[in-house]
Amino acid sequence: MAKRITIDPITRIEGHLRIDVEVDNNAVSNAWASCTMWRGIETILRGRDPRDAWLFTQRFCGVCTTVHAMASVRAVEDALKLEVPLNAQYIRNLILIAHALHDHIVHFYQLSALDWVDILEIPKADPTATAKLAESLSPWTRNSRNEFKAAQDRVNAVASSGQLGIFMNGYWGHPAMRLSPDVNLLAFSHYVQALEYQRKALQVVGILGSKTPHIQNLTVGGVANAIDLDSASALNMDRLEMIRVLLDEVVQFINQVYFVDVCAVAAMYADWFKIGSGVKNYLAVPDLPLDSAGTAYDLPGGTIMNGNIAGVHPYKTASDKEFRDAVSEDVAHAYYHGEKALHPWAGETEPDFTGWNGEQKYSWVKAPRFNGQPMQVGPLAQVLVGYAQGHPLTQKHTNLAISKVQAIGGVRVTPDMLHSTLGRHAARAIRASMLAELAQKHLQLLTDNIAKGDYTVHNQPVFPGHEIEGVGTHEAPRGTLSHWIVIKDEKIKNYQAVVPSTWNASPRDASGAHGPYEASLLRTPLARPEEPLEVLRTIHSFDPCMACACHTFDPSGRRIAKVKVL
Amino acid sequence: MKNILIGGIGNVLLGDDGVGPYVARLLESRYEFETGVEVADLGTPALDLIDQISGRDVVILIDSVDSHATEAAPGAVLLYRKADIMRHRPAVRMDPHSPALVDALLSADLFGIAPADVLLVGIAAERYDAGCSLSKPVKASLDRVVGEVLSELKRLGAAYRRREHPGELGIWWIAEEKMECSALI
Numbered sequence: 001m002a003k004r005i006t007i008d009p010i011t012r013i014e015g016h017l018r019i020d021v022e023v024d025n026n027a028v029s030n031a032w033a034s035c036t037m038w039r040g041i042e043t044i045l046r047g048r049d050p051r052d053a054w055l056f057t058q059r060f061c062g063v064c065t066t067v068h069a070m071a072s073v074r075a076v077e078d079a080l081k082l083e084v085p086l087n088a089q090y091i092r093n094l095i096l097i098a099h100a101l102h103d104h105i106v107h108f109y110q111l112s113a114l115d116w117v118d119i120l121e122i123p124k125a126d127p128t129a130t131a132k133l134a135e136s137l138s139p140w141t142r143n144s145r146n147e148f149k150a151a152q153d154r155v156n157a158v159a160s161s162g163q164l165g166i167f168m169n170g171y172w173g174h175p176a177m178r179l180s181p182d183v184n185l186l187a188f189s190h191y192v193q194a195l196e197y198q199r200k201a202l203q204v205v206g207i208l209g210s211k212t213p214h215i216q217n218l219t220v221g222g223v224a225n226a227i228d229l230d231s232a233s234a235l236n237m238d239r240l241e242m243i244r245v246l247l248d249e250v251v252q253f254i255n256q257v258y259f260v261d262v263c264a265v266a267a268m269y270a271d272w273f274k275i276g277s278g279v280k281n282y283l284a285v286p287d288l289p290l291d292s293a294g295t296a297y298d299l300p301g302g303t304i305m306n307g308n309i310a311g312v313h314p315y316k317t318a319s320d321k322e323f324r325d326a327v328s329e330d331v332a333h334a335y336y337h338g339e340k341a342l343h344p345w346a347g348e349t350e351p352d353f354t355g356w357n358g359e360q361k362y363s364w365v366k367a368p369r370f371n372g373q374p375m376q377v378g379p380l381a382q383v384l385v386g387y388a389q390g391h392p393l394t395q396k397h398t399n400l401a402i403s404k405v406q407a408i409g410g411v412r413v414t415p416d417m418l419h420s421t422l423g424r425h426a427a428r429a430i431r432a433s434m435l436a437e438l439a440q441k442h443l444q445l446l447t448d449n450i451a452k453g454d455y456t457v458h459n460q461p462v463f464p465g466h467e468i469e470g471v472g473t474h475e476a477p478r479g480t481l482s483h484w485i486v487i488k489d490e491k492i493k494n495y496q497a498v499v500p501s502t503w504n505a506s507p508r509d510a511s512g513a514h515g516p517y518e519a520s521l522l523r524t525p526l527a528r529p530e531e532p533l534e535v536l537r538t539i540h541s542f543d544p545c546m547a548c549a550c551h552t553f554d555p556s557g558r559r560i561a562k563v564k565v566l
Numbered sequence: 567m568k569n570i571l572i573g574g575i576g577n578v579l580l581g582d583d584g585v586g587p588y589v590a591r592l593l594e595s596r597y598e599f600e601t602g603v604e605v606a607d608l609g610t611p612a613l614d615l616i617d618q619i620s621g622r623d624v625v626i627l628i629d630s631v632d633s634h635a636t637e638a639a640p641g642a643v644l645l646y647r648k649a650d651i652m653r654h655r656p657a658v659r660m661d662p663h664s665p666a667l668v669d670a671l672l673s674a675d676l677f678g679i680a681p682a683d684v685l686l687v688g689i690a691a692e693r694y695d696a697g698c699s700l701s702k703p704v705k706a707s708l709d710r711v712v713g714e715v716l717s718e719l720k721r722l723g724a725a726y727r728r729r730e731h732p733g734e735l736g737i738w739w740i741a742e743e744k745m746e747c748s749a750l751i
Contacts, residue, residue, distance in 0.1 A: 041579050041696050055738060059579050062610025110613055110673075154676060166672035192677060199617045213609050 002029055005532055017505065017544050020358065021521055021535060028524045028535070033505045033517035034356065034363035043349060045495040050076045050487050051220050051461065053495065057483065058214055060497065063545055065213050066099045066205065067476040068497065071483040076220045078319050079470025079487055080463065083292040085456040088222035090446035091235075093288045093298075094243070095208050095215065096474065097439045101250055102201035103477035103543075104379075104432040105258060109194035112425065112540045115533065116265050117187045118177040119167050122155045125185035134186050137264060137408065140256040142193060143186075151189035171533040179268055187265070190257050197253040200246045207243055208235075222458035227450055240447055247443060251436040262429035263401055266422050267409025276421030276538040278520030279374050280307030282381035283503070285482075286318050287475035288438060290445075294318055298438050299475055300394070302385040305373070307419055312388035318473045327482070327498060330367040332510035333360065341369060341510070344484035344496040345469050367506040367515060368498050376516040377479025377503045378542060380418060380427035387415055393437065397430045421520070424541040463490045476500055478543050504542050517542060567601060568623040570724055571681075572715060573608040575629040575667075578739045582640075582691035582704045586628045588737055589711050595733040597716075600725040615670040620679040626718055627667070628711060630704075631688035640692035641703030643710045648684035683722070687714045698739040 002022040016037045022030040041060060045053055054072035058065045070092060077084060084092075127148035134143035158165055171177075179187070202212050208225065209215025217224045228234035266273070282304040286297035294317055302314040315323060328341035337350040354361045367374070375381075386394030402413045405426075418427060467488040474481045479500030486494040506515030514522075517539060524534050574590030576583040587607040594605045608618060619625045633640050652671060667686075674680035689711055692701035719726055 044579055044696055044698065052738075056579065059577055059609060059739075062577070062608075063612045063614060065609065106613065154678075158676060166669060166676055195616065195620070195673075195677065202614075202617060213611055213614060214607065 003529060005529060005535075017539075018356075019517070019521070019535060019539060021532070023526060023529045026526050026529060028521045028526065031514070031518040031521040032358050032362055032507070033365075033515060033539075034507065035365040035505060037364055042495045042497060045492050048492050049490065050079075050463075050485065050492055053485070053492060054218050054220075057497065060499075061545065062213065064103075064476065064478070066095055066209065066215050067474055067481055068483070069215060069218050070096060071472040071474045071476075071481050071497070072485075073218050073220050074318070074472030074474065075470045075483040075485040076461070076472070076487070077470070078472055079468040079485055080220075080461050082221050082459055082461055084289075084294075085222050085454075085459060086292055086449050087225075087227060087446065087454060087457050089289050089292065090442050090449065091208055091217070091223050091225055091457070093442045094439065094446065095205055096288070097435045097442065098201045098204035098208075098247070098250075100435055100477045101254060101432060101439070102198050102205070104428050104435075105194050105198045105201065105253070107428065107477070107543045108258060108262065108425070109191045109198075111543070112537075113187055113191055113261075113265075114167070114170050115537045115540055116177070116269060117179060117184050117191075118172055118174075119155060119170060119184070119188065120159065120172040121177075121179070121181045121184045122152055122188055123159060123181075125152060125181035127152055127185065130182040130185045130189075133182055138256045138260045140252075140260075147193075148185055148189050151192055152185055154192070155188065171531045174531055174533050175527045176533050176537075179265075183264065183268065187261055190261055193253075193257070197250050197257075201250045204243050204246050204250075207239055207246075219458060220461045222456075225457055227455045227457060229450070235450075237447075240443065240450075244440075244443055247439045251439060254432050254436040259401070259429045259433050260404065262425050263404040264408050266413075266426055267405045267411055269422065270405075270409060270411040272422040272537070273411075273413065273417040273420045275524055275534075276424075276520045276541065277307075277419040278518070278522070279376045279514070279516040280419055281305050281370070281373050281375045282384050283370060283375040283377050283480050284382040284385045285320075285323065285473040285475050285480050286315055287473075288442070289318070298393070298441070299382065299434075300386045300389055300391045301382075301475065301480075302389065303370070303375070304381075304384055304388060307416075309384060309388045309415060312385055314385070314389050319471050323473075323482075324471055326371045328369050328372075329496075329498065329502075330369055330509040332367070333507040334363050334366045335361050336366065341372075344471075344482070344498055345486055345494060347484070347494065347496040349496075363505075363507040365502055365505050365507060367509040368503050369509055372509075372511075374506060374509070374513055374515050374519075375503055377500050378424065378427075379431040379477075379479070380424045381479060382475055383427040383430050384415070384418065393434050394430070397433045397437075400433070401426055401430050421538045421541045428543070463487065465489060467493065478545060479503060501542075501545055505544060517544075568722060568724060569621070570603045570624040570626065570719070570722070571618060571622045572603065572605045572626045573618060573628070574606070575608050575610065575627055577610050579696060579698060581693045581695050581697050581699070582630050582689070582701050583694050584698065584739065585630050585689050585691070585700060585704050585708075585711075588700065588740075589628045589708065589715070591736045592708065593712060593715065595735050596712075596729055597726050598729055599719070603719070603724055603726070612666040613669060613673075615666050616673050619670055619681055619684075620674050620677070622681045624683040624685075624722060625681045626685045626687065626715055628687045628689070628715065630691040630694075633690035633692065636688070636690055638690040639703070640690050640701060641707040642690040643707055643714060644688040644690065645714065646686040646688060648681075651684065651686060685718050687711055687718075700740070 574586035576586035578584035
C-alpha cells in the first residue's frame with residue numbers, strides 16, 4: 001500500500017515549494033511539485049514605461065535581483081533591435097558572473113552541503129588527519145590543522161550546549177549519510193569560509209552596480225556607469241584593480257575549494273550518479289555576449305532531447321527564432337483559468353484557486369513547455385549542451401571534474417552519468433569554474449577596451465509608435481530565464497517572466513507529463529520514508545528558489561509568511 | 567563609534583510589504599547620521615542577510631508583520647529584540663525573507679560575527695496583494711516608525727540630525743503619491 005508524504009516547505013531559503021510523494025516498498029512511486037503562493041506580479045508592469053521595467057522586475061525576488069533586471073533591459077532592447085556598446089556588455093557580463101559565483105557558492109554550502117555532511121559526526125574527527133587529507137586534495141592554504149580545529153570547536157560548543165541552533169533541522173545520523181568524520185569536518189570548515197568569499201563576489205556586483213542587493217547602473221541600451229580614468233568617482237583604473245583583487249580571491253576559492261569539495265562528495269556518494277535523472281530534455285540559452293549586436297557568446301546554448309547528447313541542437317543567438325516560437329505555458333494543473341497552452345506574449349494570468357488536488361489543479365506554477373515538451377534547465381543543461389557541441393571551455397572544465405572524481409574515489413564517470421542528482425551538483429561546480437575563468441577574461445576585455453579610449457556605455461533607445469515584441473534571455477544561476485514584453489505607444493502592453501524554477505518546478509501538463517522535479521524523484525529509494533533525506537537531496541540539487549517562480553500571498557488571504565515574529 | 571545598520575526589509579511590489587524599504591529611503595533623505603551608521607533598502611535578502619548583518623555592532627530592521635498572526639490592528643508598530651526573534655525555530659522557512667532573519671542570526675552566532683544588539687521595528691500590515699502603494703493605516707504609522715528608529719539611536723548614543731535641505735526621496739515605485747504622507751513634510 002503506497003504511503004503519502006508531504007514536505008512543505010522544502011527549500012532552505014524559500015518556503016513556497018511543497019513536494020508530495022507516494023512511497024511504495026521504500027521507493028518513490030509518484031510525485032507532485034507545487035508552489036503554495038500566487039504568482040502574477042507581472043500585472044504591475046502593464047501601462048508602465050518600458051525603460052523603467054527593470055527597476056520593478058529586479059524586485060521579483062530578493063535573492064536573484066540582478067538577473068531579472070538584466071533580462072528586462074534585454075527584452076526591451078530585443079524589441080527595439082537596439083545594440084549595446086562593448087563596455088556595457090562587459091560590465092553587464094562581469095555583474096552576471098560575480099552574481100552567479102556568489103549564488104553557486106551559497107547554493108552548495110548554505111543550502112545543499114548539509115544534505116550530505118553529518119554535523120554530529122564532526123566531534124569524532126581528528127583535525128590533524130583532516131588537514132593531511134585536505135592537503136592531498138587541494139593546494140588551498142587555509143586547509144590547516146588550526147582552521148579545522150577551530151571549526152570543530154565551534155561545532156563542539158553548539159553540540160554540547162544542547163542548542164543545535166542553525167542545525168536543528170538536519171537529518172543527523174541518517175543511514176544515507178556516509179562521509180567519514182574527517183571529511184565531514186573538512187566540508188564544514190569550508191562552509192564557514194564560504195561566507196567570506198561569497199561576500200567578496202557580492203562586493204564586485206556592488207562596485208559595478210553601485211549598490212547591492214539592487215543594482216542601479218542599468219539602462220535600456222547599455223549601462224549608466226561613467227568611465228573616466230581621471231575621475232575618482234567614475235569607473236577608473238583603481239576600481240578595476242579593486243575588482244581584480246576581489247575576483248582573484250573568489251576564483252581561487254572556486255577552483256581550490258568549491259570545485260574540489262563537490263568532486264570529493266561525488267566520489268564518496270557515487271551511487272547518486274544513478275539517481276535523480278528525470279526529464280532528459282535540456283534547454284540553455286547563449287550568454288555573455290562578446291559583441292554589440294549579440295552574435296558571439298562565451299557561453300553556448302541549445303537543446304538536447306531525450307538524453308540524446310549527440311543530437312544536440314545549438315542556438316546561435318540569445319533570442320533564437322526557434323526558442324521564441326517554441327515556448328508556451330500550460331495551466332491544466334495550475335491554479336489559473338485557461339483552456340490551451342499560450343505563448344508568453346499572449347500569456348494570461350487569471351487565478352482559479354481550487355485547493356490542492358493531485359488529479360486536477362495543484363500548483364501556482366504554470367507548466368512551461370518547449371514544443372509541448374517539459375525541459376530541464378540549469379547548470380546541467382548548460383554544461384551538457386556545451387559539452388555536446390564540443391565547446392572547448394565546457395569540455396576542459398568537465399574533463400577536469402571527471403578526472404578529479406576518478407582520482408579521489410576511483411570512480412569512472414562518463415558524461416552520460418551527469419543525468420542525475422550528483423550530475424546537477426557537478427555541473428554547477430563545472431559552470432562555476434568556467435565562470436571563474438571568464439571573470440578574469442571579461443575584466444581584461446573591459447580594461448583593454450577602455451585603454452583604447454572607448455568610453456561609450458549607452459545607445460539611446462528610440463520607440464516606434466506601432467506595437468513591438470521582444471524577449472530578453474539570461475542563462476541565470478538556476479537556468480534559462482526569459483522576459484517577454486509587448487510594447488505599444490511607449491507603454492508596456494503585456495509582460496511575462498518565464499523563470500528557471502518555473503521550468504523545473506512545473507506541474508504536469510494537459511498530457512499528464514511530469515515536470516523535472518517530479519520526474520527526478522520517481523524510483524528514488526528511501527532508507528527511512530519518515531525522514532525523506534533522499535528527496536531533499538534531489539530537489540536541492542536543482543537549486544530551487546520559488547520567490548520568483550511564484551510570489552505574493554496565500555490565496556486564502558492569509559499571508560503564508562511572516563512567521564518570524566509570532 | 568558603533569557600526570550600525572538600519573535596514574528596510576520587504577518587497578515593494580507587494581503592498582504594505584514595501585514599508586521597510588519606504589522607511590529606509592525616508593530616513594536617508596530626511597536625516598544625517600554619524601559615521602558608522604548605514605541606512606539601506608535591503609529588499610527581501612533571504613540568507614544574503616548574513617552578509618548584511620555580520621560584523622555589525624547593532625542592526626535595526628524595519629519590516630511589515632502579519633496583523634492576523636500578531637493580533638495587532640493594521641498600522642500598529644511592534645518592537646522585537648534579538649531574544650524575541652531567536653525564540654522562533656528556523657524550521658519554518660515559508661517566506662523569502664522573514665525566516666531567514668532567524669537563520670541569519672543563528673549562522674552569524676555560530677560564526678561569532680552576530681550583532682550584539684538587534685531591534686526589529688514591525689508594522690502590522692493591512693494587505694499584501696500585488697501593487698506598489700501602502701495602505702492608509704500603514705501610511706499613518708510612518709511617523710511613529712521613524713520615531714522608534716530615532717529613539718533607538720538616541721538610546722545607543724548615536725548622533726543624527728534632520729537635514730536642512732531634504733534629499734531626493736527616491737521612492738520610485740510610488741512616486742505619484744508621495745506627498746500624501748505626513749512624515750514627508
